[in-house]
Structures are given as structure tokens and as C-alpha cells.
Amino acid sequence: MKIMVAMSGGVDSSMVAKRLKDDGYEVIGCYMKLHNKPNYHEENIRKVRKVGEFLGIKTEILDLQDDFEKEVYTPFVEIYKDGLTPNPCALCNKEIKLGKLLEFAIKNGCEKLATGHYVRLDNGLLKVAKDESKDQSYFLANSDPKALKYMIFPLGESFKADIKKEAANFPELLEIAGQKESSEICFVDTTYIDILKKHYNTDLPGVVKDMSGKVVGKHNGYMHYTIGKRRGFSVNGAHEPHFVVKIDSKNNEIFVGTKDELLDYGFQTSNFNKFLDLNSEFECFVKVRYRSNKIKCKVLISDNGASIKLYEPVYGIAAGQLAVFYDEFDRVLASGFIK
16 A cells, blocks of 8 residues: 655654554655745755655655645634634644645555544544544544545554654664654744734734723733733733633724633534534534543534533633534544634
8 A cells, every 4th residue: 555644854754654664555755845934844854855765765845835825824814813713733734734735645646644643543533542642633623524534643542752762763763753842833933923923013002891891901902812811911900810801803902801701601613524424413522722621512503503502611712713522432523613
């Protein structure tokens, strides 16, 4: 079987390529150029070429910068402009890695595409990785369900610490085995606000309101804030911490409240990406952000998305983030963007 491996120059994708090669598959590595950060790609390509030479496999370079800008970077900027909290990794996995890269793999005669994601497949469904601290099922849950039949995730049963130890056994992989892990958002060096400043004037002072609409303070510009943030704005006469509860981008206003006012018992999604046939109403578990716990909920699917009732409240549900729905076996049933 001919398999393409998405290679980044990191330890995970390099070990995926090695494991598949050792198992006797015909392996082709592919590095994706996704953005134009100076000196970023040259170093990664050097590492990919070095691993390819060590394994004796062909390595391709696929320039997807235009697609990445259209499908990931521009939406990231625009979603923040709208006062929401984007999830660029979820967009990238759907449109780029399990989208454009998969198309490239198939055009090159590959039957499967393998990546270094920590996730498992169970009867055609995404399932939480054995190493739950590295699990990436959440970020893959926005992907086209049809793409999964072409995917292989060789690290789903492994622990990250073991992968690094395994790589360190080979002199040719020592460099990548010990390198620092990359940041979660590949095109953000420091904070998201530095990206936004390239496109907008983010420093637009405005008023802070409480949840009744009363003006209680000032802020530095709504783009500086996300739901749940508790610093960087003033609240006159406050005797307890206040958090951003709502953002009004049109009027450059933020609404703040106490921690209890951050609690939500439900939300709606703007879409509903199903991985199997589901009843219009069912119970399951949901994560409202990557690092949140799974909460039991009831889902009511509609034509335009879904309405979710939580069986226990969650702090700081943010519009724009991805909600991912799991069954009792840690398998992904569906996802939807919170609105």
C-alpha cells in the first residue's frame, strides 16, 4: 500500500513515517507550506529532507499558502473582528490537511494519508487518543466525515513521551526528538493581537458595561478581549473580580460580570457536522473548548444547526469556538461552531 505522510519536521510526523516504512508500506512524505513567516519553512524543510534521506523515502513540498490564507488565516482575522473567538486548527484540519493535502495524496496514487495527530479511529469514527493529554480528536471533529476512510493515525495508541524516547534511539532523529514543541497556532508567534494589528487598529478605547447595560468602566478596544478574560479593563467600584461575558463588536463595547454570570446551561451551533446518522434529539457528552471537560447534554438538531441543553453549567462558552460531541466510548459523534 502506498501512503502519504504529512511531515512537519517534528518528532510526531517523523516517527509516523518511520513506523509505516518499518511496517513495509511504500511511504511518501509531504511538507506543506501554509504561511509566509520568514525563515520558518526553510528550517522545517531541511529537517523533513534529513528524515526522508534517513528513511530512504521521497519527500514532496506542497505550497498551499493561498489556500491557507483563504480558508484559515483570513477567517481567523475576520472572526476576531466580529467579536468572536476563532478555532483556526479546526478550519485547517478540514480544509487543508484532510482537504487539499488528501486530494494531493490521492492524485499521487496514494491509498491513504497518515498524520501525526494523537487520535484513534474506531469503526470509522474519531476516538480520543490513548494519551488523553495530547488528544486531538477535538481539532479534527470539524473534518469532512468522508475523508476519514482515507486516514491513518499511527500515534493514536501511543504516549508522546514514548514517541520522543523511541526517536532518541536513532542518531539521525536526535535533533527533532529533543526540540521544543511547536505552538498550537502555527502562524502566531506571540499573541493573536499582534496578528490583528497588521490588519486593524485594535486600540480603540470604549466603554465597559455590566449585564444590565449600565456603563461601569473603560477598555482598550474590543479586539483585546475574549470571553472569560478578567484583566485589561476597568470596573468602577468593583469589590470582586469581573470577567468578559459578552462582546459587542459593532459598538466597541464589552459586557462584564461576576464569575457566576459566566455560567451557561446551554447554547446553539451554526452548523452540525455529523459523523453518523443521529436521531434529531439525543443525549451525549460535549466539550465546548479544547481543554474543557466533557459535560453531559441533550442535543436537538435543526435545519441550521443544533440547540444544546447542558446538564451542568459551564463557564465562559465562547461564540466561534467548536463544540464537539462524544458518545460514552469517547468517539466523536458530531461537531458544530458555537453561536
